């Protein structure tokens with residue numbers, strides 16, 4: 001899978017995506033993540049990437065030309081172009097699963113008040129938001145989305161059961177049950193005895209029950225209760 005990230009701050013995405021599991025996926029050649037400085041696609045003496053908004057209002061708007069130049073250079077047949085914006089569709093695990101099957105994704109990251117809307121209209125296949133809050137820059141959001149997608153690509157996560165059994169997988173309606181490791185007793189707090197029992201049916205039952213309780217406490221919306 002190839003991924004291109006186009007941003008005026010490539011270093012914001014490079015840190016997280018070159019470390020740990022994401023870094024190893026790149027080194028192993030499972031994914032090819034490329035970082036592009038949008039300024040490289042600007043023209044003129046001042047390499048200007050933004051300008052004042054038509055119609056007035058606060059802040060600056062990112063100019064269309066460098067985004068068009070970047071996409072025209074990077075796009076391959078069948079590539080999907082994604083724009084990160086708080087105005088996008090909410091990002092969910094099911095979308096990460098869909099996108100993990102693509103062969104080429106191009107992420108465009110905004111900054112300031114926004115990006116000239118002709119970019120969205122002419123270049124973008126999907127607008128994605130990572131949540132109902134506003135970041136200073138879409139690059140952090142791109143790193144989040146890329147991480148969620150890449151870990152689903154076969155071979156990236158060592159034990160693929162951890163992907164099958166996690167929160168939001170399957171029908172997406174339950175959070176995961178809590179996990180424990182050694183020691184069995186720590187500062188007076190004991191690991192639930194059922195987990196030490198070796199009784200797999202009972203462990204499974206306990207996990208389902210805990211998943212239900214945690215979902216009710218933290219995400220009643222997933223149970224249709226809010």
Ligand code: ADE
Pocket residue numbers: 084085086128129130131132133134135136137138141
């Ligand atoms: N850019 C700024 N805020 C964002 C968000 N919540 N999701 C995606 N891109 C963004």
